[in-house]
Amino acid sequence: xxxxxxxxxxxxCPGLNAVIRSVVTTVDAAGPHEVVGIRNGWQGLMEGDTKPxxxxxxxxxxxxxxxxxxxxxxxxxxxxxxxxxxxxxxxxNDIDALIVVGGDGTLRTALRLSEEGVRVIGVPKTIDNDIGxxxxxxxFDTAVQVATDALDRLTTTAESHNRVMLCEVMGRTKGWIxxxxxxxxxxxxxxxxxxxxxxxxxxxxIKGRHRRGRRYSVVVVAEGVEAPxxxxxxxxxxxxxxxxxxxxxxxxxxxxxxxxxxxxTVLGHLQxxxxxxxxxRVLATRMGAAAATLALEGxxxxxxxxxxxxxxxxxxxxxxxxxxxxxxxxFAVARMFFG
Numbered sequence: 001x002x003x004x005x006x007x008x009x010x011x012x013c014p015g016l017n018a019v020i021r022s023v024v025t026t027v028d029a030a031g032p033h034e035v036v037g038i039r040n041g042w043q044g045l046m047e048g049d050t051k052p053x054x055x056x057x058x059x060x061x062x063x064x065x066x067x068x069x070x071x072x073x074x075x076x077x078x079x080x081x082x083x084x085x086x087x088x089x090x091x092x093n094d095i096d097a098l099i100v101v102g103g104d105g106t107l108r109t110a111l112r113l114s115e116e117g118v119r120v121i122g123v124p125k126t127i128d129n130d131i132g133x134x135x136x137x138x139x140f141d142t143a144v145q146v147a148t149d150a151l152d153r154l155t156t157t158a159e160s161h162n163r164v165m166l167c168e169v170m171g172r173t174k175g176w177i178x179x180x181x182x183x184x185x186x187x188x189x190x191x192x193x194x195x196x197x198x199x200x201x202x203x204x205x206i207k208g209r210h211r212r213g214r215r216y217s218v219v220v221v222a223e224g225v226e227a228p229x230x231x232x233x234x235x236x237x238x239x240x241x242x243x244x245x246x247x248x249x250x251x252x253x254x255x256x257x258x259x260x261x262x263x264x265t266v267l268g269h270l271q272x273x274x275x276x277x278x279x280x281r282v283l284a285t286r287m288g289a290a291a292a293t294l295a296l297e298g299x300x301x302x303x304x305x306x307x308x309x310x311x312x313x314x315x316x317x318x319x320x321x322x323x324x325x326x327x328x329x330x331f332a333v334a335r336m337f338f339g
Contacts, residue, residue: 002033005095008067009041009106013139014276016067016285019306021058022288028055036093043074045086060108066275070140081090101125108320114301121291122303122316129176132318136272138284144180151185158216164262168247170271171222172327178222188217189338194325203257205339219245222253223306228253286311
């Protein structure tokens with residue numbers, strides 16, 4: 001009999017419960033095996049906070065946002081003594097393989113633990129869609145849909161009041177959400193961390209629209225875009241930089257450059273919460289099933305990834321090699337629609 005542990009770490013993301021449900025169901029269907037849920041991410045693994053998970057524990061959670069296991073931003077290599085901090089929990093629960101559901105930082109921690117002897121299977125999770133070695137991460141589609149819905153609403157009020165509307169979306173270092181939502185929502189300009197569009201060029205685009213009789217504009221801003229006044233952001237209790245609000249510093253600059261009334265909407269955590277889309281539910285379910293199967297088969301140091309339409313294992317080190325940014329050809333397509 002195998003015992004499979006599972007934890008969700010880092011920021012919450014639509015589809016996490018679908019992964020948990022899929023792992024438990026797959027392990028249960030395979031025979032006399034067990035799943036141990038670890039509460040609150042790495043913190044639970046460090047503190048021994050676990051619970052057994054059976055099929056009855058995961059019924060009805062497919063459509064739920066958040067994670068029934070909880071999450072945190074604690075890291076055993078930052079807030080503890082690395083492998084020594086989690087060894088006791090793994091041994092007491094007889095965990096043979098650990099399924100780690102997380103973003104780039106969580107997966108890098110998982111890779112370090114695997115190098116110290118923990119058998120690890122990674123599942124890529126982030127609304128930012130910036131993990132390497134996979135075409136798409138679950139949670140991204142939901143975040144884009146939330147942002148697109150917001151842009152549709154902002155466009156109508158911008159047109160009604162002849163205003164410039166700035167919509168700030170998540171994207172710490174990469175602008176996938178901003179680009180996709182901007183394309184889907186018909187944005188007149190999109191500001192990404194990868195491609196710093198000068199504000200005087202944005203102002204030129206906006207003024208050009210007004211000259212043509214389109215007396216409103218909608219601009220999408222990724223939160224990681226460099227602010228005009230370039231101030232240092234504060235950090236949270238775990239030492240991570242807090243972002244959010246860059247659009248409020250961009251707005252007065254654009255208003256001064258264009259002379260047009262400018263307003264800001266910051267979507268923030270709205271993009272991470274709530275019910276996952278059908279696409280994210282299916283992708284998360286497929287990834288969870290693949291991760292559980294790999295764990296039972298004895299796989300180690302791999303991550304499940306979407307390649308075209310197939311879910312395949314890739315080396316965990318490959319997934320952690322770098323953060324994946326927006327393809328310049330895709331940004332070039334978006335630029336054709338600016339203005």
